Amino acid sequence: MLCPHGLPGGTTALAASPGGPGTPAPSPRPVPPSLGAPGTARDPFPLYRALREGFPVVYDEPVGAWLISRYADVRAALADPRLLASPEPAPPRAGGARTLLYSALREDAFTAGIERVAHVLARRLSGRQEADLVGEFCHWLPAAAAVVVLGLPRGDTRLVRERGRTGAGHWDALLRPHVVRRRTHPRADLLSVLCTARVDGGPLPDETVTALAGTLLDTAVRTGHALASFLANLLDHPGQLELIRARPELVPGAWAESLRRDPPLHVVLRRATERIGVVPAGATVACLPGAAGRDPARFTDPDRYDAFRADPGEQAYGIGEAAQERPGDDVGCPGARLARRTAEHGLRALLDALPHLRWAPGFRPVPTGLLGRSPRSLLVRFS
Numbered sequence: 158m159l160c161p162h163g164l165p166g167g168t169t170a171l172a173a174s175p176g177g178p179g180t181p182a183p184s185p186r187p188v189p190p191s192l193g194a195p196g197t198a199r200d201p202f203p204l205y206r207a208l209r210e211g212f213p214v215v216y217d218e219p220v221g222a223w224l225i226s227r228y229a230d231v232r233a234a235l236a237d238p239r240l241l242a243s244p245e246p247a248p249p250r251a252g253g254a255r256t257l258l259y260s261a262l263r264e265d266a267f268t269a270g271i272e273r274v275a276h277v278l279a280r281r282l283s284g285r286q287e288a289d290l291v292g293e294f295c296h297w298l299p300a301a302a303a304v305v306v307l308g309l310p311r312g313d314t315r316l317v318r319e320r321g322r323t324g325a326g327h328w329d330a331l332l333r334p335h336v337v338r339r340r341t342h343p344r345a346d347l348l349s350v351l352c353t354a355r356v357d358g359g360p361l362p363d364e365t366v367t368a369l370a371g372t373l374l375d376t377a378v379r380t381g382h383a384l385a386s387f388l389a390n391l392l393d394h395p396g397q398l399e400l401i402r403a404r405p406e407l408v409p410g411a412w413a414e415s416l417r418r419d420p421p422l423h424v425v426l427r428r429a430t431e432r433i434g435v436v437p438a439g440a441t442v443a444c445l446p447g448a449a450g451r452d453p454a455r456f457t458d459p460d461r462y463d464a465f466r467a468d469p470g471e472q473a474y475g476i477g478e479a480a481q482e483r484p485g486d487d488v489g490c491p492g493a494r495l496a497r498r499t500a501e502h503g504l505r506a507l508l509d510a511l512p513h514l515r516w517a518p519g520f521r522p523v524p525t526g527l528l529g530r531s532p533r534s535l536l537v538r539f540s
Contacts, residue, residue: 193219198526201423205448222441231449240427240442248365253356258369258491261350268498270305275506283510287517290535291385299380302499303373308346317374328371336366376492382421382531384500389522389532390415390462397464402508408501410464417470418462423447423527511539
């Protein structure tokens with residue numbers, strides 16, 4: 158998986174001349190580019206191309222991490238149990254609870270609320286001529302979706318919308334009182350599913366319930382970025398958008414293609430628990446989905462958005478738990494499944510409420526960022 162295309166420190170010292178006087182010293186190896194270089198957050202793709210072609214696995218000294226950029230290597234790294242996402246141990250019975258939560262999200266009863274919220278938000282725009290879909294739709298819908306499926310008070314939507322991502326325990330104070338109530342008075346919501354479940358012969362501890370519910374709330378932040386890129390890709394291709402309007406069953410593939418081309422999270426960090434090739438134990442590894450998704454060794458014309466791509470991606474990172482995903486398949490990650498459901502219902506609601514949806518005259522979306530990359534505004538017209 159990991160091949161020696163660089164040395165710690167990011168540079169290779171000049172080798173001593175092996176010959177006598179007059180023997181030329183070998184040329185130094187080129188210095189690899191850095192993820193921290195100026196302008197990377199604005200346009201990272203030239204950097205990604207340079208990494209894939211010359212330094213597919215290399216130590217980035219300014220960043221302090223090993224960068225992995227090719228499609229096959231990123232997939233292998235994210236599936237490698239020796240590369241951990243977090244130094245913290247998983248909460249008790251988290252695996253079984255995650256499977257339970259993932260299965261529950263298959264049921265229409267738990268996601269019907271997402272559809273209702275999406276249509277309410279879309280209809281609020283229908284009486285106007287223009288709107289910014291980022292501020293008025295993309296960042297509100299995922300927050301509302303997470304709140305409604307968990308059964309939290311609707312007033313918490315603003316809190317979820319406005320809070321940025323922080324460390325573990327971020328949502329504990331919000332969730333604990335609801336967990337206590339659901340233990341004795343369950344409802345028809347996902348929080349109650351977790352609170353009343355029995356996994357491996359016993360109930361789930363509070364820390365497991367709040368951790369898994371918290372991952373869905375964290376997913377809402379990233380889904381907002383992914384939804385903005387999804388809408389931008391389709392608005393840039395009105396022919397594809399119209400075909401999807403006529404055939405809604407094509408939405409999952411269009412969503413997966415957008416995640417391949419424009420993932421919301423371009424850097425996924427892991428820590429090596431042991432030496433793996435040239436990567437030493439304890440080192441930070443930065444997998445780069447934004448580079449992997451545009452690897453020409455895997456995808457034909459990889460910079461092009463094609464909702465009907467003949468060589469679809471088998472991965473999409475940055476939604477849920479950097480889940481590997483196929484069109485219509487969330488590969489066991491509840492966050493990825495919730496994100497996909499949110500995007501599907503959101504797009505359908507917009508197309509129903511705004512039949513003439515298109516870019517405002519002269520507007521072009523400008524994506525930026527690496528941790529939460531997306532256009533910061535989507536100015537559209539629909540009258």
